[in-house]
Amino acid sequence: MANGIANSGSTVGQFVTVPLLTLSLGYFSWRWSLLAVSITCAIMAAVIWWMLKPTVEEAAQKSATLSDEPLGQRLKFLLTNPTFHILFWSFFICGITTTGAIETHFLPYAAFCGFPPVPASGIYALTAALNFCGMFASGYLTDRISRPLLLGSIYIMRSISFIVLMNVGTSYEMMFLFAVIYGIFDYSTIPPTASLAASHLGLKIMGLAMGLISGGHALGGAVGAFFGGYLFDMFARYTELWWITFGTAVFAGLMVYTLRENRGEAGVITAAAH
Secondary structure, three states: OHHHHHHHHHHHHHHHHHHHHHHHHHHOOHHHHHHHHHHHHHHHHHHHHHHOOOOHHHHHHHHOOOOOOOHHHHHHHHHOOHHHHHHHHHHHHHHHHHHHOHHHHHHHHHHHHOOOHHHHHHHHHHHHHHHHHHHHHHHHHHOOOOHHHHHHHHHHHHHHHHHHHOOOOOOHHHHHHHHHHHHHOOHHHHHHHHHHHHHHHOHHHHHHHHHHHHHHHHHHHHHHHHHHHHHHHHHOOOHHHHHHHHHHHHHHHHHHHOOOOOOOHHHHHHHHHO
16 A cells, blocks of 8 residues: 555656646747756755655664575576566566557657647646556555456556557547546556565565566566557557557466465565575
C-alpha cells in the first residue's frame, strides 16, 4: 500500500506538468520550457536530499536488511531464478507498452488523428490522474488478494486499451475511453511487482532485484520508443505499434499467471538465505 501511494506521486506530477509544459511550448520557446523543468528538478533534488536523510533509528533498521553476500553471488541467484526472469521480462514488456509506446508516441498519434495539442495533452493528463487511482487501488489489493492474479490481470486489461486506441479515429469519446482503461492499468503494475520481488526473492536482495527489474523497464521503454518511430517511418501509421503492444501485454499477463502466491514469512527467509 505504501509503495502504491509513494509511486502515485509520479502520476500526479504528469497530471500537472504535461498540460503546463504544453502551454509553455505554445507561448514560449522549447528552450525556456526545458530550462524551467531543469530548475524544478534541481530544486526537488535539494528538497529530497534534505527531507529523506535517514535518522539514527532508520539507519539501524536498514542494517538488518543489508546483504553481506558478494555481488557475483547475488547476481547468480537472480539470474538462475525463474521468478526473477518472469518479473524482469514482464516489466520489460511493461516498459514497451508504457514509456516506449504511450509516453513517447501518444501525443504524436493524437496529432496524427487530428486532435489539437492542448486537448490531446488534456486527455494524456487524464490518464495520469487515473494512474493515481489505479496505483492506490493496486497497492490496496496487493496486500489482500493473489498478487500473480492481480498483476497478470493488470497486463491483460492494459492490452484491451490498445485495441481501443487503434480504433479511435477522430472520436473524442473513444480517446476518453482509452484514457480511462489505460490510466487505471498503467502504473498499477508497480506495487504487485515489488511485493512479489520481496516475498519470492527476499528482502536482502530486493534492492538489487528491483534495480535490475526497473532497468528492464527502462530498456523496454527504449525499445518501444525506437521501434514505434521506426514502424511509423516504414508504414506511415501506428497500427503495427498498437498490435505489438497488445500482443506483448497479453504475453506478460500470461507469464505472470504462472507464478505461485507465497505470502509466508518462510518464503521470504528462505529466498533471502540463498
